[in-house]
Amino acid sequence: MSSYYMFIASFTAITAIGALGTFVLTGLTGLFSLGQAAFMGVGAYVAALAAVHLHWGFAASTLAGVAVALLLAYPIGYATLKLRQDYFALATFGFGEAIRAFMNESVQVTGGAMGMSGVPKFTTPGLTLAFLVLAVWLVRNLKASKFGRDCLAIRSDPTAAGALGVDTFGCRMRVFLFAAALAALAGALMAFLTTYVEPAMFGWMRSAEWIIMVFFGGRYSLTGSLLGIGLLSALPEVLRFASELRSGLYCIIILLIINFKPAGLLGRWELSWDLVRQRKAAEGGRAGA
Amino acid sequence: MREVRAPLLEVKNLSKRFGGVVAVSDFSFALGESELVGIIGPNGAGKTTVLNLVSGLYRADSGQILFAGSDITSLQPWRIARLGVSRTFQNIRLFEGLTVLENVKVPRGWHSRYGFLRALGRDPWVGREEREIQAQAQKALDLVGLAGYSDALASSLPYGLQRRVELARALASSPRLLLLDEPAAGLNPQEVRELIELIGVIRRELGLAIILIEHRMEVIMELCDWIYVLDFGRLIAQGTPSQVREDPVVIKAYLGEEFE
Numbered sequence: 135m136s137s138y139y140m141f142i143a144s145f146t147a148i149t150a151i152g153a154l155g156t157f158v159l160t161g162l163t164g165l166f167s168l169g170q171a172a173f174m175g176v177g178a179y180v181a182a183l184a185a186v187h188l189h190w191g192f193a194a195s196t197l198a199g200v201a202v203a204l205l206l207a208y209p210i211g212y213a214t215l216k217l218r219q220d221y222f223a224l225a226t227f228g229f230g231e232a233i234r235a236f237m238n239e240s241v242q243v244t245g246g247a248m249g250m251s252g253v254p255k256f257t258t259p260g261l262t263l264a265f266l267v268l269a270v271w272l273v274r275n276l277k278a279s280k281f282g283r284d285c286l287a288i289r290s291d292p293t294a295a296g297a298l299g300v301d302t303f304g305c306r307m308r309v310f311l312f313a314a315a316l317a318a319l320a321g322a323l324m325a326f327l328t329t330y331v332e333p334a335m336f337g338w339m340r341s342a343e344w345i346i347m348v349f350f351g352g353r354y355s356l357t358g359s360l361l362g363i364g365l366l367s368a369l370p371e372v373l374r375f376a377s378e379l380r381s382g383l384y385c386i387i388i389l390l391i392i393n394f395k396p397a398g399l400l401g402r403w404e405l406s407w408d409l410v411r412q413r414k415a416a417e418g419g420r421a422g423a
Numbered sequence: 424m425r426e427v428r429a430p431l432l433e434v435k436n437l438s439k440r441f442g443g444v445v446a447v448s449d450f451s452f453a454l455g456e457s458e459l460v461g462i463i464g465p466n467g468a469g470k471t472t473v474l475n476l477v478s479g480l481y482r483a484d485s486g487q488i489l490f491a492g493s494d495i496t497s498l499q500p501w502r503i504a505r506l507g508v509s510r511t512f513q514n515i516r517l518f519e520g521l522t523v524l525e526n527v528k529v530p531r532g533w534h535s536r537y538g539f540l541r542a543l544g545r546d547p548w549v550g551r552e553e554r555e556i557q558a559q560a561q562k563a564l565d566l567v568g569l570a571g572y573s574d575a576l577a578s579s580l581p582y583g584l585q586r587r588v589e590l591a592r593a594l595a596s597s598p599r600l601l602l603l604d605e606p607a608a609g610l611n612p613q614e615v616r617e618l619i620e621l622i623g624v625i626r627r628e629l630g631l632a633i634i635l636i637e638h639r640m641e642v643i644m645e646l647c648d649w650i651y652v653l654d655f656g657r658l659i660a661q662g663t664p665s666q667v668r669e670d671p672v673v674i675k676a677y678l679g680e681e682f683e
Contacts, residue, residue: 280532
């Protein structure tokens with residue numbers, strides 16, 4: 135495979151890691167955050183700064199990026215997670231753009247709008263793949279746990295969930311922190327892949343794209359969301375769409391999904407080992423008969 | 424009047440107003456362990472408001488609510504639920520997007536102690552605790568006669584069965600007090616009969632206390648040990664079913680509405 139396709143693959147895997155947070159936060163829990171890309175930016179900048187100025191290695195810089203994103207996410211979550219859903223979207227949009235403005239303005243540290251180059255290239259395709267597998271595994275476990283059910287219950291009817299003993303705020307906060315951590319991880323991987331970071335990479339449009347990918351593939355389905363992420367983030371790159379066309383493509387997709395398949399391409403369907411085993415058993419049974 | 428010895432729930436001088444409307448006014452009542460008490464009254468009498476106050480969905484303006492000896496007046500709903508108060512809703516509020524079994528598992532989840540990080544890493548004990556949650560949820564579904572519907576989407580079931588799912592969900596957390604807000608609403612006469620029997624079975628098998636709000640008088644009269652009658656948020660009468668049935672005050676309040 136050419137290095138161009140390797141780059142696209144790494145890029146897609148990194149997008150998937152960040153967008154998996156959106157799957158949990160928006161797809162399962164119903165929280166529309168337009169600030170996820172800002173957490174990605176925090177992860178990218180902190181990791182890049184730690185690597186460039188402190189000469190930290192990959193693990194330490196990435197951990198620092200994730201840790202700072204978590205420290206920021208906690209007070210932001212505290213301030214916004216009790217808001218009504220529409221206000222939550224607006225508030226996270228505001229926080230996200232504020233964080234981006236901070237990156238733009240603090241020229242001395244971040245290089246401002248010119249960006250920051252000379253970041254070491256730590257990210258390899260194998261490393262991104264390993265982190266993607268880890269992220270998918272974590273999200274799968276989460277969805278199959280009581281917290282996964284709580285998320286869906288909160289999305290559907292927070293009042294009823296609370297009256298039945300679900301700590302709605304606590305669950306939202308955990309999910310918000312988890313999604314911020316995934317976004318920051320994706321950001322660090324991105325910085326170490328492109329060796330360059332600039333504030334323009336982390337605007338609310340990216341957060342919105344992640345939401346579109348998840349809803350396209352299937353907001354309740356991890357398999358579907360991964361499919362949506364893969365299709366919508368790799369295809370335009372491979373087909374070399376102009377970025378204007380890309381926005382147009384998203385508009386059309388949103389309209390089609392809302393009108394014809396509101397639960398996304400795969401709906402609730404989930405690929406699982408049980409399913410594969412059942413299929414095998416059925417085939418074995420037929421072969422024996 | 425009556426005296427409840429060692430009450431499980433004790434409500435003292437409860438009041439709640441919405442803007443200028445007094446929904447509940449100076450209402451006191453109590454019920455004991457494994458007792459079934461009904462609250463009746465004409466439309467707008469404040470019955471549902473009382474349940475919402477007990478389960479913490481509304482904040483009381485004044486008064487006190489004691490459950491199993493502890494003051495729950497200003498606790499958040501989920502904390503009240505975890506002390507052992509569970510409920511159903513007048514307009515069924517099942518979790519959309521979850522199967523029947525998953526719906527019933529939700530209120531069982533907080534019984535198991537594993538936290539978020541352990542859920543992410545899914546150590547073997549998480550699997551074991553999940554199986555326990557599943558077993559308890561299945562038991563609740565068996566009790567209400569829905570054993571065969573586990574994997575159906577809750578929202579795809581007919582109305583009468585959705586009512587049963589809601590009941591199973593309320594029971595899955597093993598509550599000590601169950602609040603039923605018009606469980607017979609929208610059911611046909613046959614289903615109402617089945618509901619009366621089912622509530623009887625639940626009482627016998629689980630021995631929990633129940634507060635029942637209902638418009639269908641046959642449900643109230645057959646099931647309740649004691650009845651409180653509200654009108655415009657005030658307690659106007661109380662007694663056993665036969666006492667309430669004969670009470671002229673109650674009949675007057677219900678004048679113009681069906682009351683047999």
